[in-house]
Amino acid sequence: LTGAQDGSVRMFEWTRPQQLVCFQQAGNARVTRMYFNAQGNKCGVADGEGFLSIWQVNQTTSNPKPYLSWQCHSKTTSDFAFITSSSLVATSGQSNDNRNVCLWDTLVSSSNSLIHAFTCHDHGATVLQYAPKHQLLISGGRKGYICVFDIRQRQILFTFQAHESAVKALALDPSEDYFVTGSAE
Numbered sequence: 001l002t003g004a005q006d007g008s009v010r011m012f013e014w015t016r017p018q019q020l021v022c023f024q025q026a027g028n029a030r031v032t033r034m035y036f037n038a039q040g041n042k043c044g045v046a047d048g049e050g051f052l053s054i055w056q057v058n059q060t061t062s063n064p065k066p067y068l069s070w071q072c073h074s075k076t077t078s079d080f081a082f083i084t085s086s087s088l089v090a091t092s093g094q095s096n097d098n099r100n101v102c103l104w105d106t107l108v109s110s111s112n113s114l115i116h117a118f119t120c121h122d123h124g125a126t127v128l129q130y131a132p133k134h135q136l137l138i139s140g141g142r143k144g145y146i147c148v149f150d151i152r153q154r155q156i157l158f159t160f161q162a163h164e165s166a167v168k169a170l171a172l173d174p175s176e177d178y179f180v181t182g183s184a185e
Contacts, residue, residue: 001043003031009045011057022063023055033079037086044089046077052091054106070110072102081130081137083151088115090151092139094124101125101139103151116154120147129170129179138179140167146181 003009007028010019029049036043036057044054050073053066072080073093080091089104099117106113121141129138136157137149144163149156163183171180 001034001036003034003045005030007031007047009034011043021059021061023059023066024053025063032077035080035082037082039086042082042086044080044082046072046080046091046093048076050074050077050093050095052077052080052089052104054089068106068110070104070113072104073100075124078124078126079128081128083130084132090128090130090137092121092125092128094142098122100141101128101137101147101149103154118147118149118154118156120156120159121145126166126168127170129172131172131176131179133176138170138172140170140181142166144183 001011006026008026009024011021012019029047032048033046041057042054043057046052050071052072053069055066072091073095075094077091077093087107091102098119100121101118103115104113105115123142125139125141127140135152139147144161146162147156148158162181165184167181167183169182
């Protein structure tokens with residue numbers, strides 16, 4: 001799956017030189033993050049205008065439409081994570097009201113899909129990592145802060161400054177004992 005500054009999103013197969021599907025043509029907002037869900041049957045694309053779009057992967061048309069597309073943040077959606085069976089999605093980004101980490105339910109109408117919004121990360125959240133074993137979300141922000149959220153209780157557990165500049169990467173070890181942060185510095 002490839003995404004570009006021009007907003008195009010294409011899917012390729014290792015053994016074929018041509019694309020299999022063009023999910024999104026050039027001329028859209030820049031792609032900020034893309035993932036497949038754990039089952040591999042859906043892919044999501046976040047963009048620089050605050051949108052998250054999700055497609056079924058097993059499309060037979062060359063230019064399919066997303067089955068879901070919402071504006072999750074008013075400025076940008078920088079990262080997202082599929083939670084559980086992909087019906088729950090967490091997003092990080094930047095919103096005018098500082099609700100920069102959000103939980104969404106893909107199975108309800110778009111007007112009711114926002115389950116919870118966390119007010120955190122002044123100037124926006126840049127990265128997000130889901131820890132399924134512990135049911136935690138970890139986010140990094142533009143000012144170097146890390147927030148850890150309990151998604152069952154929908155509350156922030158910890159906040160601390162890990163870096164002097166924006167957190168650009170988060171990684172979680174498979175046993176969920178540790179996480180690592182990387183920054184712009």
